[in-house]
Amino acid sequence: MAYKVPELFGSLVFNDEVMRERLPKDVYKSLHKTIEAGKDLDITVANSVAAAMKDWALEKGATHYTHWFQPMTGITAEKHDSFIAPTSDGRVIMEFSGKELIKGEPDASSFPSGGLRATFEARGYTAWDPTSYAFIKDGSLCIPCVFCSYGGEILDKKTPLLRSMEAVGEQALRVIKLFGNDGVRRVVTTVGPEQEYFLVDRKLWEQRKDLFFCGRTLFGARAPKGQEMDDHYFGAIKPRIAAYMKELDEELWKLGILSKTKHNEAAPAQHEMAPIFTTTNLAVDQNQLTMEVMKNVAHRHGLVCLLHEKPFQGVNGSGKHNNWSLCTDTGVNLLDPGKTPYENAQFLLFLTAVIKAVDEYQDLLRISVAGAGNDHRLGAHEAPPAIVSMFLGDELTAILDAIDSGTDYNGAKRVKMDIGVHVLPTFSKDTTDRNRTSPFAFTGNKFEFRMLGSSLSTAESNIVLNTIVAEALREFADELEGAENFGDALNALIRRTIREHKRIIFNGDGYADAWQEEAARRGLCNYRTTPDALPHFVDGKNLDLFKRHHVFTETEMYSRLEILLENYAKTLNIEGMTMAEMVRKDILPAVAEFTASLASTVTAKRAVMPALACTYETVLIERLSALTDMAYARLGVLEAALAAAPANMTTALTGAIYYRDNVLTAMQQLRIAVDEMETLTAAEYWPYPTYGDLMFRI
Numbered sequence: 001m002a003y004k005v006p007e008l009f010g011s012l013v014f015n016d017e018v019m020r021e022r023l024p025k026d027v028y029k030s031l032h033k034t035i036e037a038g039k040d041l042d043i044t045v046a047n048s049v050a051a052a053m054k055d056w057a058l059e060k061g062a063t064h065y066t067h068w069f070q071p072m073t074g075i076t077a078e079k080h081d082s083f084i085a086p087t088s089d090g091r092v093i094m095e096f097s098g099k100e101l102i103k104g105e106p107d108a109s110s111f112p113s114g115g116l117r118a119t120f121e122a123r124g125y126t127a128w129d130p131t132s133y134a135f136i137k138d139g140s141l142c143i144p145c146v147f148c149s150y151g152g153e154i155l156d157k158k159t160p161l162l163r164s165m166e167a168v169g170e171q172a173l174r175v176i177k178l179f180g181n182d183g184v185r186r187v188v189t190t191v192g193p194e195q196e197y198f199l200v201d202r203k204l205w206e207q208r209k210d211l212f213f214c215g216r217t218l219f220g221a222r223a224p225k226g227q228e229m230d231d232h233y234f235g236a237i238k239p240r241i242a243a244y245m246k247e248l249d250e251e252l253w254k255l256g257i258l259s260k261t262k263h264n265e266a267a268p269a270q271h272e273m274a275p276i277f278t279t280t281n282l283a284v285d286q287n288q289l290t291m292e293v294m295k296n297v298a299h300r301h302g303l304v305c306l307l308h309e310k311p312f313q314g315v316n317g318s319g320k321h322n323n324w325s326l327c328t329d330t331g332v333n334l335l336d337p338g339k340t341p342y343e344n345a346q347f348l349l350f351l352t353a354v355i356k357a358v359d360e361y362q363d364l365l366r367i368s369v370a371g372a373g374n375d376h377r378l379g380a381h382e383a384p385p386a387i388v389s390m391f392l393g394d395e396l397t398a399i400l401d402a403i404d405s406g407t408d409y410n411g412a413k414r415v416k417m418d419i420g421v422h423v424l425p426t427f428s429k430d431t432t433d434r435n436r437t438s439p440f441a442f443t444g445n446k447f448e449f450r451m452l453g454s455s456l457s458t459a460e461s462n463i464v465l466n467t468i469v470a471e472a473l474r475e476f477a478d479e480l481e482g483a484e485n486f487g488d489a490l491n492a493l494i495r496r497t498i499r500e501h502k503r504i505i506f507n508g509d510g511y512a513d514a515w516q517e518e519a520a521r522r523g524l525c526n527y528r529t530t531p532d533a534l535p536h537f538v539d540g541k542n543l544d545l546f547k548r549h550h551v552f553t554e555t556e557m558y559s560r561l562e563i564l565l566e567n568y569a570k571t572l573n574i575e576g577m578t579m580a581e582m583v584r585k586d587i588l589p590a591v592a593e594f595t596a597s598l599a600s601t602v603t604a605k606r607a608v609m610p611a612l613a614c615t616y617e618t619v620l621i622e623r624l625s626a627l628t629d630m631a632y633a634r635l636g637v638l639e640a641a642l643a644a645a646p647a648n649m650t651t652a653l654t655g656a657i658y659y660r661d662n663v664l665t666a667m668q669q670l671r672i673a674v675d676e677m678e679t680l681t682a683a684e685y686w687p688y689p690t691y692g693d694l695m696f697r698i
């Protein structure tokens with residue numbers, strides 16, 4: 001049967017086409033004004049939109065609506081209300097008003113607020129974000145919303161993202177006006193997130209408490225085979241996985257998500273999906289939806305989708321590459337080098353703005369990807385190090401060097417560098433993307449930020465990216481707007497920026513130990529763990545930055561910091577508790593039973609013939625007994641660390657540090673003993689599916 005993808009695509013989305021078709025002309029027009037210029041939505045317009053949305057949703061089989069928002073939990077939240085309304089004669093009709101569309105009042109008291117919301121004021125507000133389309137999911141009309149407290153403080157990830165997009169749009173517009181681009185009215189950022197994930201069999205998953213509670217394995221001896229043969233990356237896709245991917249594509253397409261690329265990744269059972277990029281705000285919403293759909297579709301195939309950054313020790317974990325650029329409403333990608341001298345100069349200015357931004361706010365980029373899960377990947381030779389640096393490729397770097405030193409560029413096509421007058425050598429896109437170890441790589445016409453963990457919302461990273469680039473562009477615009485001779489000022493500014501910030505550029509091997517030393521010499525930040533990184537969120541320069549661009553207030557920043565630190569501690573607490581339970585209730589009893597069976601074998605054998613050799617049994621009994629004692633002692637250390645945690649949590653930061661230094665270290669020690677026990681225990685006694693089962697039995 002031939003697929004009608006164009007008909008399928010966006011069939012569950014109340015998108016522009018549907019709006020144009022179903023809304024009265026004037027209503028459609030004023031809604032567009034709201035979307036494009038951020039004008040307030042008139043209630044009569046809202047009523048009309050709501051009515052059309054409801055009729056459309058009912059036709060699609062929906063019975064409920066929900067305000068769909070992104071609280072600080074990192075996942076999305078929804079509270080469903082049905083459309084039904086009673087009539088005076090005892091019947092029901094389906095109703096949906098403009099007021100219900102625009103605003104909701106969910107009880108906010110159970111969402112993380114970092115101390116923002118006093119418990120006596122539990123009310124929170126959700127408000128429709130008309131720049132993101134409503135869609136239907138599981139029989140409910142979902143209305144993308146922002147979420148704030150009664151006092152107006154933001155409690156979600158969408159509001160600051162929208163604010164950061166406004167900030168960078170405004171400053172970018174100032175800059176391109178200087179180049180005489182008067183036709184441009186708006187600049188937005190664009191994002192294409194590549195999403196990695198693992199799939200495991202649901203029946204096996206159910207048997208592992210660690211996967212069940214923590215999303216990652218806390219124990220597991222290496223399987224005989226891992227990823228050493230490199231035979232999974234881009235390998236042929238197994239039928240069961242192919243069926244999953246096919247349905248995933250269809251479900252995403254229905255939701256208007258441009259799922260484009262799918263392939264197997266480096267680790268066994270690891271895969272990737274990449275959509276075609278879109279406006280950041282939409283891309284972030286859609287990535288949240290994608291993660292949810294990935295899990296739901298897996299369920300229907302008897303699989304479980306693991307989005308954790310490090311489900312298995314010893315093979316690669318999962319990340320999310322955030323491809324990012326700036327685009328005008330006239331369709332020009334501002335990070336595209338272009339072909340004319342004039343486009344080149346503008347490109348160079350935007351490029352240097354990003355260089356300056358990344359150098360000055362390395363800490364914020366690191367913070368935007370911090371979390372207990374991602375700490376297992378960053379710097380572990382499978383993902384970029386915790387040090388933020390930029391890869392530009394040899395050619396672009398040589399061009400910048402030439403500008404810096406005022407010498408001619410001696411590249412393949414020799415061109416005298418005089419910005420704004422001469423053409424940059426055209427460099428091919430391919431030469432810029434050979435380095436996979438860089439956290440922040442220029443890939444021809446966009447930057448690829450590669451430090452994100454697979455489970456993270458892409459909101460944080462893009463809030464930071466947008467805002468830091470807004471700040472660099474603001475400084476540039478301030479300087480250039482006041483210049484007497486634009487060309488001279490531009491030349492000087494680009495040269496000075498390169499000189500001041502070139503330390504952030506590194507084209508070498510980011511995984512090498514030598515880079516750690518070199519980065520230290522260059523004075524780059526290297527925050528290895530989440531508790532190292534997070535406190536810098538509220539450093540003076542960062543408070544100033546977010547306040548200046550109206551992205552966060554100071555109170556909101558402190559609240560966010562608190563939530564992130566608490567989240568780290570809570571994650572480790574759950575992991576520690578799960579580990580202790582697994583060892584106490586399952587692993588030690590299983591090993592004791594196996595040891596006892598070995599002992600009775602010895603007794604039985606010796607009863608037959610006292611001198612019978614029992615080397616296998618006795619050696620194993622000895623080693624397993626030693627390991628049992630070791631594991632038991634380490635379990636004690638872990639349990640004591642967990643028990644003492646509350647007393648050590650005077651602040652969110654001391655709590656996070658305590659968990660890292662006491663609980664996490666105790667877990668690592670315990671794991672060593674248990675993993676060896678697994679290698680020695682007979683399969684029928686071991687209480688859990690092994691790494692081999694989980695990664696290869698699909």
Ligand code: ADP
Nearest residue numbers: 190191192193274275276277323324325333446
């Ligand atoms: P890779 O080699 O990393 O797989 P691709 O060319 O396949 O690179 O692109 C990866 C992602 O980058 C895709 O999601 C793509 O849509 C996105 N992308 C391409 N151009 C842009 C852009 N201008 N802005 C944001 N994302 C982009």
Ligand code: MG
Nearest residue numbers: 194321323448
């Ligand atoms: Mg990529």
